[in-house]
Amino acid sequence: MSRITTIAATLAAFSLGFTACNTDGWKKTDKGVEYKIVKDEPGDKHPAVGDYIKLHMHVIVNDSNYFNSRQMNGNMAFEMNYPEAKYETDWISGLQMLSAGDSAIFRVPIDTAKKYAQGQMPDFGPDEKYVYYHVVLESFATEQEMQQQQMAQQKDQLVKDDEILQAYFKENNITPKKTDLGTYYVVKKEGNGRDIVKGANVEVNYTGKTLDGKTFDSNVDPRFGHTDPFPFSAGQGMVIKGWDDAMMYLKEGSKATFYIPSALAYGPNGMGGAIGPDANLIFDVEITRVDPGPGSEVNPEPEHPTPNHEDEHPQPKAH
Numbered sequence: 001m002s003r004i005t006t007i008a009a010t011l012a013a014f015s016l017g018f019t020a021c022n023t024d025g026w027k028k029t030d031k032g033v034e035y036k037i038v039k040d041e042p043g044d045k046h047p048a049v050g051d052y053i054k055l056h057m058h059v060i061v062n063d064s065n066y067f068n069s070r071q072m073n074g075n076m077a078f079e080m081n082y083p084e085a086k087y088e089t090d091w092i093s094g095l096q097m098l099s100a101g102d103s104a105i106f107r108v109p110i111d112t113a114k115k116y117a118q119g120q121m122p123d124f125g126p127d128e129k130y131v132y133y134h135v136v137l138e139s140f141a142t143e144q145e146m147q148q149q150q151m152a153q154q155k156d157q158l159v160k161d162d163e164i165l166q167a168y169f170k171e172n173n174i175t176p177k178k179t180d181l182g183t184y185y186v187v188k189k190e191g192n193g194r195d196i197v198k199g200a201n202v203e204v205n206y207t208g209k210t211l212d213g214k215t216f217d218s219n220v221d222p223r224f225g226h227t228d229p230f231p232f233s234a235g236q237g238m239v240i241k242g243w244d245d246a247m248m249y250l251k252e253g254s255k256a257t258f259y260i261p262s263a264l265a266y267g268p269n270g271m272g273g274a275i276g277p278d279a280n281l282i283f284d285v286e287i288t289r290v291d292p293g294p295g296s297e298v299n300p301e302p303e304h305p306t307p308n309h310e311d312e313h314p315q316p317k318a319h
Contacts, residue, residue: 026107029093029094029097031088031089031093032088032089033089033090033091033093033094033106034091034106034107034108035091035094035097035104035105035106035107036104036105037097037102037103037104038103038104038105038134039101039102039103039136040102041099041100041101041102042099043099043100043101043102044099045099045100046096046097046098046099047082047095047096047098047137047140048082048096048142049082049083049084049085050081050082050142050143051081051082051140051141051142051143052079052080052081052082052140052141052142052143052146053079053080053081053082053095053137053139053140054077054078054079054137054138054139054140055069055077055078055095055135055136055137055138056069056070056077056078056135056136056138057069057133057134057135057136058070058133058134058135059131059132059133059134060131060132060134061110061130061131061132066131077136077138077139082095082140091106091108091133094106095135095137098135098137099137100137100138100139100140101137101138102136102137103134103135103136103137104134104135105132105133105134105135106132106133106135107130107131107132107133108130108131108133109129109130110129110130110131153268154263154267157261157262157263157267157268157278158182158261158263158264160278161182161261161262161263161278161280162182162261164211164280165184165259165261165280168211168259168280169184169259174186174259176257176259177249179245179246179248179249181241181242181245181264182242182261182263182264183241183242183245183246183258183259183260183261183264184246184258184259184260185246185249185256185257185258185259186256186257186259187249187250187254187255187256188255188256188257189253189254189255189256190253190254191250191251191252191253191254191255191287192251192252192253193251193252193253193287193290194251194252194290194291194292195251195290196234196247196248196250196251196252196287196290197234197235197248197292198234198235198236198248199233199234199235199236199292200233200234200290200291200292201231201232201233201234201289201290201291201292202231202232202233202234202247202287202289202290202291203229203230203231203287203288203289203290204229204230204231204232204285204286204287204288205219205220205229205230205285205286205288206218206219206220206230206283206284206285206286207219207220207221207283207284208281208282208283209281209282209283209284210275210276210279210280210281210282211279211280211281211282216274216275217274229288229289234247234248235248240260240264240265240266241264241265242258242260242261242264242265242281243258243260243283245264246258246260247285247287250285250287251287251290252287252288252289252290253287254285254286254287255284255285255286255287256284256285257282257283257284257285258281258282258283258285259280259281259282260280260281260282260283261280262277262278262279262280262281265279265280265281266279266281
């Protein structure tokens with residue numbers, strides 16, 4: 001389970017409803033959510049259910065640390081979609097009072113926490129009365145705003161990636177072709193089978209490397225423990241964007257090398273420990289099989305797009 005997934009799962013486990021007495025300076029929302037505002041930054045915009053939120057959360061029981069997102073996530077805020085409150089007094093709804101930069105403490109009676117945690121909380125002992133959630137709302141954005149931010153970031157990163165790749169090509173005397181989307185490729189062997197078209201079922205042998213030559217995955221190298229051809233449906237978002245993009249220039253039997261900008265690969269998050277943030281990647285590929293799937297855009301004659309054509313390339317998610 002990824003670090004972000006673990007954090008999100010923990011947060012979900014603590015999204016509980018509660019009622020508590022309004023004492024010791026604690027306040028209540030109109031729904032009964034008990035809270036204290038620690039830091040109130042200027043701003044009248046607040047997150048809504050469904051927004052993308054970035055936050056830090058520290059869960060404390062009787063002065064003991066139970067959960068600390070900063071420790072789990074390298075002091076970085078974790079991202080999630082703001083979920084619906086599960087109960088009328090669910091503490092998660094209290095986030096709607098906050099603006100970017102605000103921090104607050106919410107507290108839940110320990111018995112209520114145990115009741116709704118579905119066995120995911122240990123026995124803290126008889127003296128504990130509350131679970132305290134120290135929350136810092138770093139930022140939030142609507143789905144549309146997030147998409148606009150991601151598009152702008154990707155555009156900027158593509159410029160940086162291209163500079164790095166151009167320097168690599170010059171140093172290694174490589175003259176690749178470039179797609180409209182920004183992927184570079186070199187055909188090492190022309191195939192004589194079916195074209196790869198959107199919706200086709202494709203099988204591929206591949207080796208993936210970083211620009212420094214380190215192999216991070218391969219299905220032709222037995223060291224990686226999987227030697228069967230990799231199957232996927234072309235243009236359906238099953239692989240990283242650069243992979244799916246460059247595949248449209250090949251056909252069954254082709255051998256090629258792809259040079260994929262990080263913005264069309266795994267982006268700022270990377271992939272595990274093998275692929276770092278904003279890593280440009282190299283893939284050596286061999287197309288072993290192309291089978292037109294149901295509804296695929298089958299060409300009656302082999303016909304491939306030429307570099308910088310006007311057709312729209314598919315934009316998949318990740319391989």
